[in-house]
Amino acid sequence: MCLSIPHKIIKINKTKATVQCGKKSHILDIRLVPDVRVGDYVLNENQFAICEVPKKEAIETLRFFSMPKVKSPIPKVKKLRVAIAGLTSCEGCSFAILDLGAEFIGAVDHFDLGDFHLIMNEKKNKKYDITFVDGSPLTKENIKTIKELRRRSKFLIALGACAVNGVIPNIKNYIDKEKAVRYQYPRTHDSVYNPNILPIRRFVHVDCEIAGCPIDARDFLAVINSLREGITPKLLENPVCYECQMNGNECLLQKGEPCLGPVIRGGCNAVCLNSKFYCKGCRGVLPGYDTRQLEKQILKLISRKQLNHILQIYGIQEQWYNAQK
Amino acid sequence: MNYKAKGYNIKEISMRVTIRQITKIEGHATFWGSLKKGKITQAKYQTLEGARLIEGVLIGRNYMDAPLVTSRICGVCPVVHNLTAIKALEIAMKVKVTPSATTLRKIMMYGQFIQSHALHAYFMTIPDFYGKDSALDLLDKAPQQSAMALKIREFGNRIVEVIGGRTVHPINSQVGGFLKLPERHRLQQLLNKSQEILQEAVELVHFISHQKFVDFHRITEYVALHHPKEYAIYDGVVRSTQGLRLAPDVFVKEVEEIQESWDLIKRVKFHGRIYWSGALSRINNNWKQLNPIAKHAFSHLKFKMPIDNSFYNVFCQGVEIIHCIEETQKLLKQYLAMKNVKPMIKYRVRAGRGTGAIEAPRGILFHTYEVDKYGILKNVNIITPTAQFMNNLEADLAEYIGKAKKFGTSEYRKLGMLIRAYDPCMTCATH
Numbered sequence: 001m002c003l004s005i006p007h008k009i010i011k012i013n014k015t016k017a018t019v020q021c022g023k024k025s026h027i028l029d030i031r032l033v034p035d036v037r038v039g040d041y042v043l044n045e046n047q048f049a050i051c052e053v054p055k056k057e058a059i060e061t062l063r064f065f066s067m068p069k070v071k072s073p074i075p076k077v078k079k080l081r082v083a084i085a086g087l088t089s090c091e092g093c094s095f096a097i098l099d100l101g102a103e104f105i106g107a108v109d110h111f112d113l114g115d116f117h118l119i120m121n122e123k124k125n126k127k128y129d130i131t132f133v134d135g136s137p138l139t140k141e142n143i144k145t146i147k148e149l150r151r152r153s154k155f156l157i158a159l160g161a162c163a164v165n166g167v168i169p170n171i172k173n174y175i176d177k178e179k180a181v182r183y184q185y186p187r188t189h190d191s192v193y194n195p196n197i198l199p200i201r202r203f204v205h206v207d208c209e210i211a212g213c214p215i216d217a218r219d220f221l222a223v224i225n226s227l228r229e230g231i232t233p234k235l236l237e238n239p240v241c242y243e244c245q246m247n248g249n250e251c252l253l254q255k256g257e258p259c260l261g262p263v264i265r266g267g268c269n270a271v272c273l274n275s276k277f278y279c280k281g282c283r284g285v286l287p288g289y290d291t292r293q294l295e296k297q298i299l300k301l302i303s304r305k306q307l308n309h310i311l312q313i314y315g316i317q318e319q320w321y322n323a324q325k
Numbered sequence: 326m327n328y329k330a331k332g333y334n335i336k337e338i339s340m341r342v343t344i345r346q347i348t349k350i351e352g353h354a355t356f357w358g359s360l361k362k363g364k365i366t367q368a369k370y371q372t373l374e375g376a377r378l379i380e381g382v383l384i385g386r387n388y389m390d391a392p393l394v395t396s397r398i399c400g401v402c403p404v405v406h407n408l409t410a411i412k413a414l415e416i417a418m419k420v421k422v423t424p425s426a427t428t429l430r431k432i433m434m435y436g437q438f439i440q441s442h443a444l445h446a447y448f449m450t451i452p453d454f455y456g457k458d459s460a461l462d463l464l465d466k467a468p469q470q471s472a473m474a475l476k477i478r479e480f481g482n483r484i485v486e487v488i489g490g491r492t493v494h495p496i497n498s499q500v501g502g503f504l505k506l507p508e509r510h511r512l513q514q515l516l517n518k519s520q521e522i523l524q525e526a527v528e529l530v531h532f533i534s535h536q537k538f539v540d541f542h543r544i545t546e547y548v549a550l551h552h553p554k555e556y557a558i559y560d561g562v563v564r565s566t567q568g569l570r571l572a573p574d575v576f577v578k579e580v581e582e583i584q585e586s587w588d589l590i591k592r593v594k595f596h597g598r599i600y601w602s603g604a605l606s607r608i609n610n611n612w613k614q615l616n617p618i619a620k621h622a623f624s625h626l627k628f629k630m631p632i633d634n635s636f637y638n639v640f641c642q643g644v645e646i647i648h649c650i651e652e653t654q655k656l657l658k659q660y661l662a663m664k665n666v667k668p669m670i671k672y673r674v675r676a677g678r679g680t681g682a683i684e685a686p687r688g689i690l691f692h693t694y695e696v697d698k699y700g701i702l703k704n705v706n707i708i709t710p711t712a713q714f715m716n717n718l719e720a721d722l723a724e725y726i727g728k729a730k731k732f733g734t735s736e737y738r739k740l741g742m743l744i745r746a747y748d749p750c751m752t753c754a755t756h
Contacts, residue, residue, distance in 0.1 A: 088375035092400030117348045119460035138375020171382040180381025191586040275490035276504040
């Protein structure tokens with residue numbers, strides 16, 4: 001008998017009680033719970049009532065078990081249609097996925113893969129169950145593409161720091177970008193489309209975000225496998241600091257380097273710190289973490305301008321200051 | 326791919342040849358060509374990537390941002406951007422690194438070549454030879470070779486990870502050396518594995534050499550780095566099959582970067598001349614300096630040099646995989662025998678200007694930096710291989726369309742194959 005289901009006492013006869021569980025009834029020994037009365041709820045282990053369950057809790061538990069199964073947004077069909085599309089980016093995240101090698105091929109075998117232009121032509125699968133998008137929308141064509149992909153997909157995942165935060169081109173938002181475009185294209189700058197860089201979520205609703213520059217390919221596997229089971233994916237919520245300490249690294253913050261590790265989302269196994277390179281936050285600030293304390297410590301080591309330069313690289317400057325409100 | 330299967334006789338008709346979205350290349354691009362009564366009036370290849378302004382955003386930043394930021398220009402060749410940036414900055418600030426650091430960087434470059442070429446010379450180009458569109462189809466059509474190509478790419482990835490810290494976007498390599506030395510036992514593991522990978526590479530290249538390459542000829546100028554003592558990849562002067570001999574910083578000053586209003590790629594010409602840069606170019610210039618097993622694999626096809634068929638760039642990349650594995654073996658042994666190796670040297674930040682040139686898998690990459698006495702970047706210029714060979718690719722495409730007797734599905738596929746043979750990297754070209 002399942003230990004988690006409360007049984008209701010219907011009749012008591014000295015040391016034995018008749019209990020009801022659904023449509024079945026049992027006779028339990030109640031010597032371990034001598035104070036029970038008719039109408040109380042107990043847990044059954046090997047035909048012994050081992051403890052009493054408060055009435056409110058018991059009713060709530062029974063109600064949960066009688067609820068119809070909640071359907072996940074992704075239908076559990078044999079093969080899900082998955083797309084791995086890209087906007088403007090270095091495509092490093094796509095390559096990180098491809099570099100799973102045999103693991104990628106194995107994972108992909110469970111899906112109907114489309115729109116992964118690195119290794120195939122565009123398939124005629126116009127509608128997708130899951131779409132991964134890497135890159136930021138930099139051109140008008142990119143913006144059209146992301147809106148179309150949202151229309152054609154049930155579950156949209158922003159893949160990589162470019163898609164989630166904007167990354168290196170995001171530096172444009174903080175400098176005189178007219179000057180930058182005139183520097184790079186002195187003769188044709190007028191014809192260069194040069195908007196501020198916005199992450200994908202400012203254009204369409206995004207169901208899940210996997211940050212990182214590049215992503216850790218294991219995140220891709222974790223997300224795609226969760227979705228296959230009909231579970232909404234959830235990423236790790238520990239800071240990089242935790243993983244760095246687990247790896248036995250020397251603390252660079254204590255050595256006087258402006259490491260952002262204490263407030264940045266982990267899941268990367270502190271890969272930069274393992275190579276003695278301080279964390280610059282490519283995976284984004286953890287939600288709910290206040291960056292003020294760390295900022296005070298870091299501003300003793302570097303100037304505000306230098307801190308902003310670090311934050312701009314992976315597009316987390318806005319996130320950093322918003323976390324202080 | 327837009328396979329508009331209309332088999333017209335070209336001499337009689339005016340038509341447009343369009344490939345809206347070219348696939349199995351790095352980045353996004355589109356191609357269109359037009360003919361008027363059999364004569365090519367246009368052959369244009371355009372990038373679909375946006376303006377990230379990598380050169381523009383680096384101005385005013387600390388020099389240490391350059392290797393980090395430029396590595397993000399491209400996800401398939403981040404190592405070469407990272408190392409070229411470091412090299413250029415070291416020249417600018419007159420920093421001389423230890424021989425061990427140079428050895429490690431060279432091994433990283435060979436790892437980059439092995440991983441990039443294994444992906445391109447097999448997964449991106451071979452499906453076409455089977456009339457297939459997806460690299461995943463190769464798993465059924467050629468399962469043994471697919472497994473070999475995966476192993477070879479994995480080996481290249483491992484090299485970059487052990488030395489650089491990560492496969493995509495290395496972390497360890499910096500101006501002055503490395504933040505952390507690679508673990509010796511992991512280098513030994515790579516050395517132990519290398520012989521097996523070398524044998525698989527030879528077999529794979531043998532397989533590639535037996536594919537039916539398109540019969541196409543158009544001679545042009547082939548430019549590559551040249552080094553007196555070895556097949557140039559990490560170091561060299563700029564040389565060509567038409568007598569060019571220039572140091573990289575001089576070459577960079579002499580080229581023209583042409584800006585078009587309809588395309589973000591700044592196409593390159595040298596004194597008005599267009600040229601090839603890439604594996605084919607390197608082989609045409611330096612094939613005599615290939616390592617013995619690579620040279621043997623190359624001689625299998627008995628070419629009359631220089632090779633003027635761009636489609637064979639794929640085979641040349643295969644030969645380079647073999648060469649790079651042999652080089653890796655040599656250098657790993659050399660490094661493991663070194664004593665008292667230091668990761669990083671102490672250096673002074675000073676004002677200066679420097680040009681670094683390294684052969685990337687797709688051709689010569691040039692980074693030029695000017696820093697002030699505080700190490701702030703004052704000027705940045707990056708010339709990528711794809712920007713250099715773009716003009717030549719368009720000329721080849723025009724030639725191919727012009728010489729075709731009809732234009733149906735098969736010709737469209739071969740057009741795609743010609744583009745893919747060059748291995749264009751759109752994100753590099755459109756930084």
